Amino acid sequence: MVAPIIELQTVNKWYGEFHVLRNINLTVKKGERIVVCGPSGSGKSTMIRCINRLEEHQKGHIIVDGTELTNDLKNIDAIRREVGMVFQHFNLFPHLTVLENLTLGPIWVLKKPKAEAEATAMKYLNRVRIPEQASKYPGQLSGGQQQRVAIARSLCMNPKIMLFDEPTSALDPEMVKEVLDVMVGLAEEGGMTMICVTHEMGFARKVADRVIFMDRGEIIEQNTPNEFFSNPQNERTQLFLSQILH
Amino acid sequence: MTTATESLPPPTSTTGPIAWVRERLFSSPLNAILTILSVWLILMSLPPFIEWALIKANFTAATSQECRAGGGACWAFIGVKYRLMLFGLYPYDEQWRPLIATVILIAMIVVSTIPRFWTVILLPIWVGGLIAVSVLMWGGVLGLRYVEDTLWGGLPLTLILSTFGIAIAFPFGVALALGRRSKMPAIKTLCVLYIELIRGVPLISMLFMSSVMLPLFLPEGFSIDKLLRAQIAIILFAAAYLAEVVRGGLQAIPKGQYEGADSLGLSYGHKMGFIILPQALKIVIPPLVSLFIAVFKDTSLVVIIGIYDLMQSTKVALTDPAWRGFSIEAYIFVSMIYFVFCYSMSKYSQNLEKRLATGHKR
Numbered sequence: 107m108v109a110p111i112i113e114l115q116t117v118n119k120w121y122g123e124f125h126v127l128r129n130i131n132l133t134v135k136k137g138e139r140i141v142v143c144g145p146s147g148s149g150k151s152t153m154i155r156c157i158n159r160l161e162e163h164q165k166g167h168i169i170v171d172g173t174e175l176t177n178d179l180k181n182i183d184a185i186r187r188e189v190g191m192v193f194q195h196f197n198l199f200p201h202l203t204v205l206e207n208l209t210l211g212p213i214w215v216l217k218k219p220k221a222e223a224e225a226t227a228m229k230y231l232n233r234v235r236i237p238e239q240a241s242k243y244p245g246q247l248s249g250g251q252q253q254r255v256a257i258a259r260s261l262c263m264n265p266k267i268m269l270f271d272e273p274t275s276a277l278d279p280e281m282v283k284e285v286l287d288v289m290v291g292l293a294e295e296g297g298m299t300m301i302c303v304t305h306e307m308g309f310a311r312k313v314a315d316r317v318i319f320m321d322r323g324e325i326i327e328q329n330t331p332n333e334f335f336s337n338p339q340n341e342r343t344q345l346f347l348s349q350i351l352h
Numbered sequence: 353m354t355t356a357t358e359s360l361p362p363p364t365s366t367t368g369p370i371a372w373v374r375e376r377l378f379s380s381p382l383n384a385i386l387t388i389l390s391v392w393l394i395l396m397s398l399p400p401f402i403e404w405a406l407i408k409a410n411f412t413a414a415t416s417q418e419c420r421a422g423g424g425a426c427w428a429f430i431g432v433k434y435r436l437m438l439f440g441l442y443p444y445d446e447q448w449r450p451l452i453a454t455v456i457l458i459a460m461i462v463v464s465t466i467p468r469f470w471t472v473i474l475l476p477i478w479v480g481g482l483i484a485v486s487v488l489m490w491g492g493v494l495g496l497r498y499v500e501d502t503l504w505g506g507l508p509l510t511l512i513l514s515t516f517g518i519a520i521a522f523p524f525g526v527a528l529a530l531g532r533r534s535k536m537p538a539i540k541t542l543c544v545l546y547i548e549l550i551r552g553v554p555l556i557s558m559l560f561m562s563s564v565m566l567p568l569f570l571p572e573g574f575s576i577d578k579l580l581r582a583q584i585a586i587i588l589f590a591a592a593y594l595a596e597v598v599r600g601g602l603q604a605i606p607k608g609q610y611e612g613a614d615s616l617g618l619s620y621g622h623k624m625g626f627i628i629l630p631q632a633l634k635i636v637i638p639p640l641v642s643l644f645i646a647v648f649k650d651t652s653l654v655v656i657i658g659i660y661d662l663m664q665s666t667k668v669a670l671t672d673p674a675w676r677g678f679s680i681e682a683y684i685f686v687s688m689i690y691f692v693f694c695y696s697m698s699k700y701s702q703n704l705e706k707r708l709a710t711g712h713k714r
Contacts, residue, residue: 158614158615159614160611160614160615183617183619186614186615186616186617187617189615190615191611191615193608193611193612193615195608196608197608197609197611197612197615198612199609199612199613199626199627199631200631200710201630201631201634201708201710202626210616210618210626210627211616211617211618214618214619214622214626215616215617215618215619215622243710245710259616260615260616263616263617
């Protein structure tokens with residue numbers, strides 16, 4: 107049995123009075139690809155944002171690659187170095203060129219020489235198929251291109267885990283595919299642990315090892331994609347699926 | 353076109369000077385009235401001013417009686433008194449020194465505005481400039497006669513107070529702004545206290561306090577130079593306002609930018625230095641430059657503690673009994689000097705904004 111790379115043990119979180127995460131237990135194996143879905147407000151984004159401490163959990167334990175997330179800044183930095191994140195709104199740095207966006211982390215966090223960081227950046231820009239945009243500013247790119255740059259930015263940090271927080275929700279419909287293609291490519295290559303919050307069920311069917319359904323801060327159901335879609339157990343899962351699969 | 357259908361009005365020209373005048377100056381009754389009013393005002397005021405300032409003006413008179421005879425402006429007064437206005441009470445024969453110091457200060461500022469020099473090279477330039485200006489102004493070394501700083505005055509003094517005031521207040525203000533947004537309660541409280549205290553007090557009273565009250569608190573026999581105290585008061589004052597301007601910029605940066613930086617594992621310093629501050633400062637360039645202009649002009653308040661800045665030197669020049677009654681000319685002259693500096697700052701900030709625009713929003 108391989109040690110899990112991410113472990114959430116009875117994680118609880120409140121926003122004021124509002125109980126966003128209720129007793130979340132989740133174990134992710136190395137290299138596993140997980141899709142998290144659920145109605146809006148169900149806590150799925152909050153859950154993955156807890157994994158790299160963009161949100162703080164108030165009860166329970168989160169252990170990432172053997173390190174527990176506590177208030178210790180050293181641990182937080184160590185974990186953030188291992189965990190890449192792709193956001194719904196890209197969060198690229200608008201005052202830096204694409205290349206600078208990609209090399210900032212490697213140069214200042216990983217202390218790589220500039221030339222090496224740039225070579226790595228170009229490698230990943232090629233991989234997301236926009237090397238010609240390297241010297242442009244994010245504002246000059248389309249939404250789909252920006253999201254691909256954001257994926258490349260995370261990959262440049264050579265993370266063991268990638269978190270995707272609704273990466274296609276803010277995109278125009280015709281740009282969803284180009285981003286999903288990149289993500290599928292990444293998943294099929296293997297080796298990378300991926301947790302992806304998305305409503306793209308085609309993507310879930312194609313690459314996920316496990317689909318997790320969340321509602322009202324709880325994990326309601328988890329299963330392989332086949333079982334999950336053809337034979338949902340819980341009533342709420344059935345309702346949700348009937349609403350999104352027309 | 354010769355065939356217009358009835359439903360369409362005949363086309364009026366939309367280009368050329370007549371169309372421009374119609375569109376810009378007479379587009380509505382109110383607009384027409386304002387145009388006529390403005391033209392009338394200009395016609396009423398400009399010709400007499402030109403007649404006074406140029407046609408009837410005297411540029412060469414040797415005495416004030418001769419100068420007054422023409423009935424126009426007496427620019428000869430400026431010719432006689434410009435050195436007193438520009439350099440104050442600085443010893444007459446040594447006034448080449450503040451002149452060179454002024455040139456050095458302006459050169460330092462100009463160099464600092466060029467993006468190519470925005471590297472560590474600015475540090476030696478500023479330290480070197482500070483030393484050169486100090487040596488020139490004080491003297492006492494290199495065979496230069498020692499000149500007490502109570503004798504300094506005029507333009508170099510105004511430039512020294514505002515340049516170093518702004519240059520030192522800027523990093524201090526940024527630090528205060530970051531401190532005010534800090535999660536650490538002690539730092540936050542300190543910064544809030546400082547900012548609110550200083551902002552709640554007029555600059556004049558800060559200058560008074562630095563000049564009159566501070567010596568009371570200092571141990572016997574220990575004194576800080578009056579000029580330095582004024583300089584410190586200006587720095588402390590400007591920093592508090594600067595902090596609030598910068599804080600406005602910090603608050604305009606979306607949370608996603610912080611999260612993007614955090615998710616890469618950037619440290620607090622790198623996150624602020626590379627991601628947040630460059631964007632925040634870019635947003636606040638207009639209010640920042642307004643503040644710089646205000647500080648530049650506010651340095652004239654040092655007069656109340658007996659320091660002879662550009663404004664006060666001008667007043668001294670006006671007290672010469674042989675040249676009485678030319679205050680309009682004198683004030684126009686210093687106003688022009690103030691204007692040149694302030695307008696340059698304003699123009700530069702506009703250029704900077706254009707150059708830094710990188711298509712922020714889609």
